[in-house]
Amino acid sequence: MYTIEVNGLAHAVDTEDDTPLLYVLRNHLGLKGTRFGCGQGLCGACLVLVDGRPEYSCTMPMWSVGERAITTVEGLGTPERPHPVAQAFIDAQAAQCGYCTSGMIIGAVGLLAENDAPTEDEVRAALDRNLCRCGAHNRIVRAVRAAAGEIGPDHDS
């Protein structure tokens, strides 16, 4: 039995030591916003904030979570009151299928916590581990820079 903190709430979870945090989030806690992509730390679909830093939840076994605070995309805001980064993604229409989007948003929130005025190159470098099969990268970069206030949402370069 583990007790983990997710989105500010403590959850008791009965699971194996090596169960990935991703499975617990999705299957035990019903937080489906965190996505399974590769399961190998290669695509970024499963990113969550761990004490504020983006980490892969697919390769994080439950035994390693400890008392660290986990934040999933559900913990960032609500449909009625989206997080500013989520709102910037909406404004920039920075998705096609949306499968990568929660990981992208988590990665961007982690970046902006450390660098509130990233250049385009810095955004690209920070999100380099997030894959988007739809090729929405340019709009995603634009959304992140708009969230930082560096450009307006309609900027097209």
Ligand code: FES
């Ligand atoms: S599912 Fe975790 S990095 Fe791809």
Ligand code: FES
């Ligand atoms: S919007 Fe489809 S994978 Fe990124």
